Amino acid sequence: MAAAVDAVDPAWRxxxxxxxxxxxxxxxAASRPRPTVEELRAGGLFAVEELRVPGPPGAADVTLVSARPAGLGGPxxxxxxMHGGAMxxxxxxxxxxxxxxxxxxPLGLAVLSVEYRLAPGVRYPEPLEDCYxxxxxxxxxxxxxxxxxxxIVIGGKSAGGGLAAALALLARDRGGPAALGQILLSPMLDDSLATFSSHQMxxxxxxxxxxxxxxxQAYHGDLRHSADLPPYAAPARATDLSGLPPAYVEVxxxxxxRDEGVAYAGGIWQAGGQAxxxxxxxxxxxxxxxxPRAAVTQDARDARTRWLRRLLAQAGTGQETPPAEA
Structure with a gap:
C-alpha cells in the first residue's frame, strides 16, 4: 500500500x-474516466442506457446510468x-x-449509478434528495x-458510502422503498473529524x-458544526440505528x-440489526x-461478493444467478 500511495502524483496529495x-x-472532471455508454457496453457484454428521471420537488431531473449483463431476463x-469523491x-x-x-x-445484478449533484454547487440536502x-x-x-x-441493495464508496447510509436512514424514516441491504465501502459518515483514526491517519x-x-464545509455550508444537523447529513450523528437493512461495512x-466505520457497525449491532x-x-x-492486484484487494473483493451472494440467496433470487466463476 505504501508503494502504491508513493506512486500517486504528488499534486493529488x-x-x-x-x-x-x-x-x-x-x-x-478533466482526468477522471467518464466512459461513454458504448464503452460501458463492452462489445455487447452489458446492456447500458442513460435515464433521466424526476428529481426532488422543484429540482431538475436526476440522471441514472442503467446497466445489466446482456441477455439476462428479469426480474x-x-x-x-452512489459514487465517491468527497461530495x-x-x-x-x-x-x-x-x-x-x-x-x-457474476451475480446477475442490474445496476443504477446515480449522478447526484455535487457540493458546493448545491448543499445538503440536495445531493441526498437526488439519490432518494x-x-x-x-x-x-x-x-x-x-x-x-x-x-434492491443500496451501496457506495467513500462519500457514496455515506450517502448510501444516509439514504437507508431517510428511506426508513419516510417509509420509502425498503432496501434488502446496504454495502458501505470506506463510508464518509462523521463530520466531527474527532475520531482517533481521523487524526492518526x-x-x-x-x-x-x-x-x-x-x-x-462544502456539503453543509452554513449548517457546518450545527448541533441540530440531522443524521441524514452525517450518519454518524444518528442515535437510532434500528430498523435498517443488513449492512456490509468495510474500512x-x-x-x-476507520473508526467511524467500526462505530457505525457497532451501533447497528447495538440496535439489534445485522452488520x-x-x-x-x-x-x-x-x-x-x-x-488492484494486491492480495488484500483480492480478499476484499471476494468478501464483498460473498456477502452480496449470501444476501441475495437469503432473499430468494427468483432465478438462478450465474456461478461465481462466470
Missing part, C-alpha cells in the same frame, strides 16, 4: 482547501450505487466498469427496469484533515474513516483502486 477546491474539481436484483468530485459512469465486472456479471428521488423512481418503475423491488494516503474539513486499518464488518489490515482509503 496536496490538501484540498476552499481556495483551491474549484481548481481541484476542474482537474478531477433481476438491483444495486443502486465534491466524481461521476456516475466512472465506477461502472468495476461494479459491472466484479458484481453485476432516483430510488423512489426505480422502485416504482421496477417492472419497466426488469428488476425486483424487493431485492491524516496525510497517510490521499486524505487529510484539511481536505475533509473542506469537503464537509482499512490505515485510513481516516458484517471488515477492517483490512494495512489498507488505506481507496486501496483497491490504488493497488
Amino acid at each position: 496536496e490538501p484540498v482547501t476552499p481556495e483551491n477546491l474549484a481548481d481541484r474539481q476542474a482537474r478531477d 433481476l436484483p438491483l444495486l443502486y450505487y 465534491v468530485m466524481g461521476n456516475a459512469r466512472s465506477v461502472l466498469p468495476t461494479v459491472l465486472r466484479e458484481w453485476a456479471l 428521488a432516483g430510488l423512489v423512481w426505480a422502485a416504482g418503475h421496477a417492472a419497466d427496469l426488469g428488476v425486483d423491488p424487493g431485492r 491524516s496525510g497517510i494516503d490521499m486524505g487529510d484533515l484539511v481536505s475533509h474539513e473542506t469537503a464537509w 482499512g486499518s490505515a485510513e481516516m474513516f 458484517e464488518l471488515h477492517v483490512w489490515s494495512g489498507a488505506c482509503h481507496h486501496f483497491d483502486g490504488l493497488a
